[in-house]
Every structure is written in structure tokens, then in C-alpha cells.
Amino acid sequence: xxxxxxxxxxxxxxxxxxxxxxxxxxxxxxxxxxxxxxxxxxxxxxxxxxxxxxxxxxxxxxxxxxxxxxxxxxxxxxxxxxxxxxxxxxxxxxxxxxxxxxxxxxxxxxxxxx
Amino acid sequence: xxxxxxxxxxxxxxxxxxxxxxxxxxxxxxxxxxxxxxxxxxxxxxxxxxxxxxxxxxxxxxxxxxxxxxxxxxxxxxxxxxxxxxxxxxxxxxxxxxxxxxxxxxxxxxxxxxxxxxxxxxxxxxxxxxxxxxxxxxxxxxxxxxxxxxxxxxxxxxxxxxxxxxxxxxxxxxxxxxxxxxxxxxxxxxxxxxxxxxxxxxxxxxxxxxxxxxxxxx
Numbered sequence: 001x002x003x004x005x006x007x008x009x010x011x012x013x014x015x016x017x018x019x020x021x022x023x024x025x026x027x028x029x030x031x032x033x034x035x036x037x038x039x040x041x042x043x044x045x046x047x048x049x050x051x052x053x054x055x056x057x058x059x060x061x062x063x064x065x066x067x068x069x070x071x072x073x074x075x076x077x078x079x080x081x082x083x084x085x086x087x088x089x090x091x092x093x094x095x096x097x098x099x100x101x102x103x104x105x106x107x108x109x110x111x112x113x114x
Numbered sequence: 115x116x117x118x119x120x121x122x123x124x125x126x127x128x129x130x131x132x133x134x135x136x137x138x139x140x141x142x143x144x145x146x147x148x149x150x151x152x153x154x155x156x157x158x159x160x161x162x163x164x165x166x167x168x169x170x171x172x173x174x175x176x177x178x179x180x181x182x183x184x185x186x187x188x189x190x191x192x193x194x195x196x197x198x199x200x201x202x203x204x205x206x207x208x209x210x211x212x213x214x215x216x217x218x219x220x221x222x223x224x225x226x227x228x229x230x231x232x233x234x235x236x237x238x239x240x241x242x243x244x245x246x247x248x249x250x251x252x253x254x255x256x257x258x259x260x261x262x263x264x265x266x267x268x269x270x271x272x273x274x275x276x277x278x279x280x281x282x283x284x285x286x287x288x289x290x291x292x293x294x295x296x297x298x299x300x301x302x303x304x305x306x307x308x309x310x311x312x313x314x315x316x317x318x319x320x321x322x323x324x325x326x327x328x329x330x331x332x
Contacts, residue, residue, distance in 0.1 A: 030161055037199035039153070039166050044169055049274045054235030054242040055267040064153045064166045064317075066197065078201040085202060 006102040012096040019089040022072045032073035034090045083098050138175040141284040141322030144329040145170075145187060149278075150190055156311040163310065165207075169195035171329030174225075174284050174322045178241055178268040184228040185266075189246075189320065191221045196289040211302050213254055222252040223260075223318075234265065242267040247288065264288030264318075271325075281325025289317045304325040 023029075027068075040061040042050045078086035143150060148168030152164035156163040193215035198204055208215035225250040235240040244265050251260040269275045269283040293313045296307060304313055 031200055031203070033199055036196065036201050037166055039155075039164060040258035047274075049240065049272075050267055053237070053267045053269060057267060057286055064151060064164065066166065068200065077200050079202050079205060080293050083201075085200070104222070 001104065001108050005100070005107050008096070008100040008103050012093065012100045015096050016078075016093040019072070023074060025090050027071040029071045029073045030079045031075055032085050033071040034068065034084065035066060036069045036071065037064065039064050055111075072081045121229040125180075125275045135310040137180065137183070138177045138185060139284075139324055141174040141176065141282070141324055142326040142328050143170055143174065143320050143322040144326045145321065147160070150314055151318070152320075154196070155315040155317070157315075158307065158309050158311045160308045161329050163203075165196050165198035165199055166202075167197060170320055171326070172322075174266075174286065176228075176266070176268065176272075178282075181243055182231055183243065184303060185225070186227065186249075187225040187251065189223045189318075193219055193221060206302070214297060216257040218253075220252070221271045223249065224252075229245040230267075237268060240267060247302075251292065253292065254258055254299050256297040260290070260292075260298060262288050275323075279321060279323035279326055281287040283321055283323045285319075285321045286317045287317075289315065291315050 012044065039062050041060050043060050044056055044058075046052075072086045074090060076086045076088035076091040078084075122238075125271055126252060145168075150170040151166055151168055152170055155165075161181045170189055171189055174185060174187035176185035177183050178312040192212045195210055196204060196207055196213075198207065207213055210216070213221075226245045228245045228247055228287065230244075232244045234244055236242070242265065245264070246261055248261045250257050252258075265287055267285045269285070271280075271282045275283050291313045294301065295308075295312065300306070301310060
């Protein structure tokens with residue numbers, strides 16, 4: 001294996017580990033998100049006229065919120081080439097591994113010839 | 115993915131005429147602040163999806179002086195307004211394989227009758243009832259009869275209510291489930307049952323008021 005291939009291999013491994021750590025550190029979702037839609041428990045304001053009227057069964061209710069939050073996903077979901085949703089473990093680490101495998105393949109071919 | 119949403123009502127020019135009872139108040143669902151919410155949830159082995167929209171318009175007709183006379187309503191949600199937090203997924207939801215927004219741009223819930231009306235709480239200022247709303251649900255161009263449980267609360271106009279909406283208020287909430295197959299939504303091959311549930315849970319929480327503008331919906 002050539003020195004260049006060695007460097008590519010190590011670089012790919014480092015980038016992959018970094019991407020996986022970022023993926024896990026930001027929630028471990030399948031898809032990259034810049035906005036999260038999720039349901040959260042909210043305590044009902046006792047002064048809410050609806051609460052006083054019996055609209056709710058309990059002292060808290062589930063509310064669906066949308067908030068800006070970055071989650072680095074395993075897979076990209078871009079609507080176009082320049083869409084920021086193209087960022088993901090696969091799209092970041094994948095090209096490095098692609099180049100690395102090509103480099104390994106070329107090295108092997110050269111070795112067989114020689 | 116699909117969502118589901120609904121809305122009451124809509125052909126604005128015919129709204130009052132649609133109400134069978136002339137004694138019912140008309141509560142228009144048209145909150146410019148977007149505080150009304152329809153939430154759709156899909157649970158599948160590979161992925162759980164939560165989406166929402168605040169783009170709901172329509173009306174509810176109800177007579178708080180005679181609650182047992184029932185009520186009616188109609189709610190509409192544009193398919194294009196559904197937001198799952200991932201733009202590409204939203205595009206897929208609106209696409210031909212799923213909700214086909216181009217051909218069927220609206221999701222509509224029409225309430226023809228309120229039945230099984232049970233009083234939960236009643237004061238001089240407010241009335242709350244558990245009800246079963248019977249009507250039709252239109253999704254993906256398919257209209258089916260539906261009965262959904264819900265709770266409605268009437269609030270007489272006062273200083274507190276005027277901070278939220280003008281006029282008397284009628285709030286409603288409901289949770290129900292629809293099966294994609296019932297509405298001929300096949301989705302992309304291999305997705306339903308793995309990444310998207312075969313049924314979608316829908317939660318609706320809306321407020322209409324007598325002082326709100328009639329929604330301009332088509």
C-alpha cells in the first residue's frame with residue numbers, strides 16, 4: 001500500500017469516527033435536521049380559562065413544538081446539490097472512503113503488474 | 115406520511131347556510147397567529163414521524179344555550195402546509211405516491227352531527243362537553259364516514275378570552291386514527307409498514323370564535 005493510500009485510509013477513518021461521534025452527539029437520528037418537530041409535556045397555566053373550564057383532563061398537556069436544532073443524521077435528505085441537508089455521516093465520510101478504496105484498488109493493480 | 119388533517123369547513127359564502135340550525139353561533143376557525151394545531155404521528159419499526167400544521171380554517175356551529183341540539187362544522191388543512199421538520203420528506207408527503215397535493219390539495223373534516231354529548235363542567239362563563247363528532251373525512255380525494263371522540267369548551271367572551279380571540283370562543287380537541295389503505299394511499303414501495311405506519315394518529319386542537327373573520331377558503 002502506498003504512502004498516499006495510507007494517509008487516505010487514516011483520514012477516512014478519522015473523519016468517519018468524527019462523523020459518527022457528531023451523529024451520536026446530536027441525537028443519533030436517521031436524517032439530518034435543522035428543525036425538530038416533537039411533542040413535549042407542558043404544564044397548564046392555572047389561569048388559562050380553558051383549564052378552569054375543564055377542557056383538559058390533567059394538569060399538563062402534550063404540546064407539539066417546532067424548534068431550530070441541528071441533528072447530524074446518518075443519511076442526507078437534500079432537495080438539491082447545495083441544500084444544507086446534504087450534510088450527513090454518509091455524505092461526509094462516504095466520498096473519503098470512495099477515494100480510499102479507489103486508491104487501494106490502483107495500488108493492488110500496480111502491485112500485480114510489477 | 116401522511117398526514118391528516120382536517121379542518122372544518124369552508125365554502126365561506128355558504129357557511130351560515132350550511133348550518134341546519136339558525137340558533138347556533140358560528141365560531142370561525144381562522145387564527146392569524148397559527149395557534150391552532152393539527153398533529154400527525156406515524157410509528158413504524160424504522161422511524162417515528164411527527165408533523166404538524168397551524169394552517170387550519172373553517173367553522174364550528176354550536177348553540178351553548180341548547181348544547182343537546184348538537185352542532186356541526188367543517189375544517190380544512192392544505193396538504194402543502196404539513197411540516198415534518200425535513201423539507202425533502204415534506205416534498206415526498208405532498209408527492210403523487212403519498213398525498214398528491216397537486217390533485218388533492220385539501221384535507222377536509224366535515225362534522226354533520228355531534229352526538230353522545232356529555233357535560234363535563236358548566237359554569238356561568240364556560241361549558242365543557244365530551245362529544246362524538248360524526249361526519250366525513252376527506253383525504254387523498256377519498257371521502258369516508260368517520261366518528262371521532264372529542265371535547266369542546268365554550269367560553270363566554272370576557273377579558274381573559276379577548277386576549278386570545280375576539281368574541282365568544284369554542285375550543286375543540288380530538289384524537290383519532292386513520293388507515294392509509296382506507297384512503298388509497300400506497301406510498302413508495304416498501305415504505306408503509308417499515309418507515310411509515312399503516313395507520314396515522316391525528317391530534318387536533320383548535321379554537322374558533324364568533325369575532326374571527328370568516329376564513330377565505332376554496
